[in-house]
Amino acid sequence: MTTTQLGQSQEAVTLADSTSTSRRSRDVGFLILLWTSLLLAIATLAALLINTLVTGATTLSWEFVTWFPSPFPEDSGIQSALFGSLWVTLTSGVVSLVVALGTAIYLEEFTNPNSRLQRFITTNIQTLAGVPSIVYGILGLAFVVRGPLGWGFTVGAAAATLTMMVLPLMIVATREALKAVPPSLREGSYALGATRWQTVYRQVLPAARAGIATGSILGVSRAMGESAPLILLGALAYVSYNPSGFDSDFTVLPLLIFKWSTEVQEEYRTLAAAAIIVLLLLLFALNLLAIIIRDRSRVKW
């Protein structure tokens, strides 16, 4: 009995000793490691932005934005890619928002959280969210570009493919937005005699508006930056005209950046950097919009 007590007190003495020296230095070492990992993220972002700006800023001009891609680097611009990105992104944004909203409303407002159906659909959406984007390219290739639909490499085919790709993301975002609406709002509506759909349409959706908007903006920016499935879908040619409809040929900014990055000549590298600056500016603007919407409509329930 006494011996064990003695042993414990000796241990306590060694612990107290280590507090002053090795324990403290290990604390400091740990903090340095944490700062290193933090700096890695900051340095990556800084290096990426600075490297791109230094390479591309001199090429960036009004001509660059308004001219069309061309086989000659000095005459190249990005107008058709800008319009292509606009067409594809807006189309897939609107379509995926409608589908995601419908799915989210059905799951959140019309089914029991523990029902087998809801678990099945939820698991399925989680699975889809984990599918690599290039596999959506294969899906688009097999069903939309060739196969049953046979649309070819058109605005419509690309928009359909990107819609399927961002859909899981959008569903998760819109579900979160609906979940954030407090149940008391719904119950109040039911108590006044409203049906489920009336409650959703007149109470829940307006209350979740901001969350839905920010979620869909993030989905849209994902679609705007995506390149992998489109690389697979079709030609990486320089398209020198703007899209005229859903059945029109097109290119988008990420594809043009990819194409320019693979060219051997040095000039194309600066073109790619300049196009990256434009793409990043667009994406930052979208994200800023999402943040503004989020801050403006912050409601405390």
Place this chain on the structure above:
Amino acid sequence: MSQTVAAREVSLRPSGHIRRQRRIERGVVALLIMIASSGVIITSGIVISLVQPTWEFFTERAISGYGTEDEFVGLDESAETGVRDSSALEFADESQIQFEEPVSLGEFFGSTEWYPQYGDGDFGVWPLLVGTFLIMLTASIVAVPAGIGIAFFLNQYAKERTRRIMKPVLELLAGVPTVVFGYFALFFVGPNIAAKIWPFSDVGIYSGLAAGITVGLMILPMMATLADDAMAAVPNSLVEGAFALGATKREVCTGVILPAGLSGIMAAIIIALSRAIGETTIVLLAAGSQAVWTFDLGREMQTMASYIGFAGIGDQPVDSKGYQTIFAVGLLLFIVTFALNVLSRRVVARFREVYE
């Protein structure tokens, strides 16, 4: 008297207005069910679009050309339009058709030669598997420790001001398109980092190392955010109890938060790795276009995903074995990422410590 009772009974029946409401309600539900099933349709579409051509790849012969050995005529034209036999057979007699034999599973999984586009083609998928593994490994060496470190920092050390700076940095980094990372890998990470830190061989313009590092940087914000979420789920009472016993912040991080949040952190790692495996554009730009059977990260290599993108750019006839590899490799990639995602959910469910 009796008349009012009757009137009341009549009024108990739903009015026209309410019946119309119910019709709307039923219509809305039907419409929503249709929309909600789209996810299931997409999943089935993915499986069908992968499995069917893969089945052909392993079981059916593909027509590779018409004519005799001496006057070989390529099939590009007719393959492009999907016309497979009838018109072409009129001028080529049966014996002159050249076939590509189906690729056996033994060759696919047993060979280390991957040259699907040359001549008869070699279809051993191992170079792609090794490339995928090596790049995933490099990415995880970059992203996993740093991601957990950032999460520790945000969770325990960061003051409000640091948090307000770090969160947007991570969000911005997470929002950078992969093609931009690809450019960064090819023109910055390759020459400035990969070429300088690799001691074993000369690093070329295209290297698995540059691609792997950059993929790691790409998944870093996701890794950090998911690990931060997992750590935030550790109950405060545990953390405060440890502090009350005299633990330092480091000891709380490694002794309390890490083990208590381990299931979530493991799940975060698995999800991040699955993103790394599926990454196409960065690897396609930075790691070159040859599937080399090598373990040297300084050389060119291809992953499953980047091969699919590469084959998509190429102009192989649609019915050829070389083209069908897109789907066979795609199915393999799908299975691997799917298994990882199931695993991450299992890890969370299985090893979650439940606290009151």
